[in-house]
Amino acid sequence: xxxxxxxxxxxxxxxxxxxxxxxxxxxxxxxxxxxxxxxxxxxxxxxxxxxxxxxxxxxxxxxxxxxxxxxxxxxxxxxxxxxxxxxxxxxxxxxxxxxxxxxxxxxxxxxxxxxxxxxxxxxxxxxxxxxxxxxxxxxxxxxxxxxxxxxxxxxxxxxxxxxxxxxxxxxxxxxxxxxxxxxxxxxxxxxxxxxxxxxxxxxxxxxxxxxxxxxxxxxxxxxxxxxxxxxxxxxxxxxxxxxxxxxxxxxxxxxxxxxxxxxxxxxxxxxxxxxxxxxxxxxxxxxxxxxxxxxxxxxxxxxxxxxxxxxxxxxxxxxxxxxxxxxxxxxxxxxxxxxxxxxxxxxxxxxxxxxxxxxxxxxxxxxxxxxxxxxxxxxxxxxx
Amino acid sequence: xxxxxxxxxxxxxxxxxxxxxxxxxxxxxxxxxxxxxxxxxxxxxxxxxxxxxxxxxxxxxxxxxxxxxxxxxxxxxxxxxxxxxxxxxxxxxxxxxxxxxxxxxxxxxxxxxxxxxxxxxxxxxxxxxxxxxxxxxxxxxxxxxxxxxxxxxxxxxxxxxxxxxxxxxxxxxxxxxxxxxxxxxxxxxxxxxxxxxxxxxxxxxxxxxxxxxxxxxxxxxxxxxxxxxxxxxxxxxxxxxxxxxxxxxxxxxxxxxxxxxxxxxxxxxxxxxxxxxxxxxxxxxxxxxxxxxxxxxxxxxxxxxxxxxxxxxxxxxxxxxxxxxxxxxxxxxxxxxxxxxxxxxxxxxxxxxxxxxxxxxxxxxxxxxxxxxxxxxxxxxxxx
Numbered sequence: 202x203x204x205x206x207x208x209x210x211x212x213x214x215x216x217x218x219x220x221x222x223x224x225x226x227x228x229x230x231x232x233x234x235x236x237x238x239x240x241x242x243x244x245x246x247x248x249x250x251x252x253x254x255x256x257x258x259x260x261x262x263x264x265x266x267x268x269x270x271x272x273x274x275x276x277x278x279x280x281x282x283x284x285x286x287x288x289x290x291x292x293x294x295x296x297x298x299x300x301x302x303x304x305x306x307x308x309x310x311x312x313x314x315x316x317x318x319x320x321x322x323x324x325x326x327x328x329x330x331x332x333x334x335x336x337x338x339x340x341x342x343x344x345x346x347x348x349x350x351x352x353x354x355x356x357x358x359x360x361x362x363x364x365x366x367x368x369x370x371x372x373x374x375x376x377x378x379x380x381x382x383x384x385x386x387x388x389x390x391x392x393x394x395x396x397x398x399x400x401x402x403x404x405x406x407x408x409x410x411x412x413x414x415x416x417x418x419x420x421x422x423x424x425x426x427x428x429x430x431x432x433x434x435x436x437x438x439x440x441x442x443x444x445x446x447x448x449x450x451x452x453x454x455x456x457x458x459x460x461x462x463x464x465x466x467x468x469x470x471x472x473x474x475x476x477x478x479x480x481x482x483x484x485x486x487x488x489x490x491x492x493x494x495x496x497x498x499x500x501x502x503x504x505x506x507x508x509x510x511x512x513x514x515x516x517x518x519x520x521x522x523x524x525x526x527x528x529x530x531x532x533x534x535x536x537x538x539x540x541x542x543x544x545x546x547x548x549x550x551x552x553x554x555x556x557x558x559x560x561x562x563x564x565x566x567x568x569x570x571x572x573x574x575x576x577x578x579x580x581x582x583x584x585x
Numbered sequence: 586x587x588x589x590x591x592x593x594x595x596x597x598x599x600x601x602x603x604x605x606x607x608x609x610x611x612x613x614x615x616x617x618x619x620x621x622x623x624x625x626x627x628x629x630x631x632x633x634x635x636x637x638x639x640x641x642x643x644x645x646x647x648x649x650x651x652x653x654x655x656x657x658x659x660x661x662x663x664x665x666x667x668x669x670x671x672x673x674x675x676x677x678x679x680x681x682x683x684x685x686x687x688x689x690x691x692x693x694x695x696x697x698x699x700x701x702x703x704x705x706x707x708x709x710x711x712x713x714x715x716x717x718x719x720x721x722x723x724x725x726x727x728x729x730x731x732x733x734x735x736x737x738x739x740x741x742x743x744x745x746x747x748x749x750x751x752x753x754x755x756x757x758x759x760x761x762x763x764x765x766x767x768x769x770x771x772x773x774x775x776x777x778x779x780x781x782x783x784x785x786x787x788x789x790x791x792x793x794x795x796x797x798x799x800x801x802x803x804x805x806x807x808x809x810x811x812x813x814x815x816x817x818x819x820x821x822x823x824x825x826x827x828x829x830x831x832x833x834x835x836x837x838x839x840x841x842x843x844x845x846x847x848x849x850x851x852x853x854x855x856x857x858x859x860x861x862x863x864x865x866x867x868x869x870x871x872x873x874x875x876x877x878x879x880x881x882x883x884x885x886x887x888x889x890x891x892x893x894x895x896x897x898x899x900x901x902x903x904x905x906x907x908x909x910x911x912x913x914x915x916x917x918x919x920x921x922x923x924x925x926x927x928x929x930x931x932x933x934x935x936x937x938x939x940x941x942x943x944x945x946x947x948x949x950x951x952x953x954x955x956x957x958x959x960x961x962x963x964x965x966x967x968x969x
Binding site for chain 2: 203205206207208209210212214216217219220225227228229230231232233234235237238239242243245246267268269270271272274275299302303306307394396402403404421422423424425426440441442443444445446447448450451453454519525530
């Protein structure tokens, strides 16, 4: 018979990230029902915090969908797309591809701007595409978790707006870690998850619809993800589904922690730790896949050196150090490791731990790593 | 600012029910990722337990969908219905109505057998309807949470089979509380939730597809609820969504508790406590809506006496006793209270507590309840 985890993992993969002790404690609060006055007060607070942390304009509706980040994606799609909707998708990796598939399933006529995996999208390419193939909706991934690439969402959204399209933006790996300005950037529907930069357990998907997106909402084919029914519950206290109070406690606590740290400080922390990690990796002779300027701070796509068995490295990290990092997806399988520094997992001691463990794992593979060089460079970078 | 619950609720509504201490403790286990070997072992165990507890035949695929009971409903519908599918729905209350709506959204041609709210469906009515309007799918609710009615699923499914249709069965308020025999009754797709008779927090929906239902599966319009993709994850360890380890810990612990108690003993416990509650209610001059033989053990639809302000009673129970019961939905709003005795909330001390608190609330409304009669009758019934 399987049992609960006997060991604590050091979560440095593409997610989930580590949940902080205060978030774990929140899980222990007693269960209440989905319409309990205590629950309703928490939901109001979550909604208000999400609008603010998304930097969404007045009149936006933010909520947490009862599912994972992928349920947030489907909520955005289900409420903005119907058969006949023209949708253009920026595909820079696995999650752009998933967006395209989902838009197609909901009946949209899908056109694409395909970009080499590992590179960000040039807004000019999207402008050119939209001029020949107009779209009602432009969908894009802000932080492409499969490649470690940051797309220029502000510029891409400006192009979409200039062509009259509303945007769907995947902020699963950026919300709470990278600057994301839903209002100033003129975005439409934006979704994320609870388990990456927010550091709550998985199971809820923060989503925001701006007034523009709300005005363009269609009749949803999905009942579970129907925006109007979700708003009935969140705003008008009408039963739609039995939302998990347990997960709401954790998300609420996690959002309070974001507010206490401050968004700007949180972004700066994620950037700083990315730079420290990068200094260490470079000193060890390693590099990341995306070029400078297109790199995520939250998810680092580290190129696997020639001749190294990437799976064996991950296995050693897991068994010897209880440390999880991710593998590559699709065309990047075997070519990269995905190292997440998100939320509570974006911490200086974890970078040192990772660099030391990686040195051990690479040596076990016969790679001649300069001894202690990763740690030394990271420590030096911490002083800057 | 809202804070976590300061008080513990006595949950005797339509759900969530109380989570037992062992389930609450499981929530505290450290987060692991969706493909961690420790997680995968738990998922295998959950899958195996669900097939067994659903009494599903060999070759069935059981899983827990990452969402609430309504997500289980949408998973069943999304994978068995496409435009053109002929679906017949037994509508005996709010959740039958919801099934009809969802089938319609997924493109089915929907026919219905409508039954007065508060009564069970006569299989002969469904047989007659199917003879004039054949169906590919027959959908029904086993335990209608809105009316407290138990539908004769075994007989209804036999009718559906005899007409060549596969069944979708809502077992949200019956699984773990009432006999449910997926294999022997020849059911197709059956779904439930984590937060009622299983007594885990809300957020997961146990679902089973029998070999017959799997053979009839269509291409799902939904990505999140796509059975083939969910099977990729649960069986073939391919990423589909980041399942919440936290909720899996709780569900796993809850299922282990069901196994330890034994299904038959658990069913008997739910029946026994229903009878004790009923004895108490009758001694207080109260009755339940459905006639004998059509009553749920898990959810009791108590008729509000003439002249009583049903909302004031619920409010007094909540503020004075921290006790939650449910109100009526739709045509039953104001006419019934819904008193759930499910999972950990199906316990003798909670019945005494409820009857005493109800006596206090009814007296506050000027109802002349025979003093202590409810408690006396319940205590007497406990001795039988």
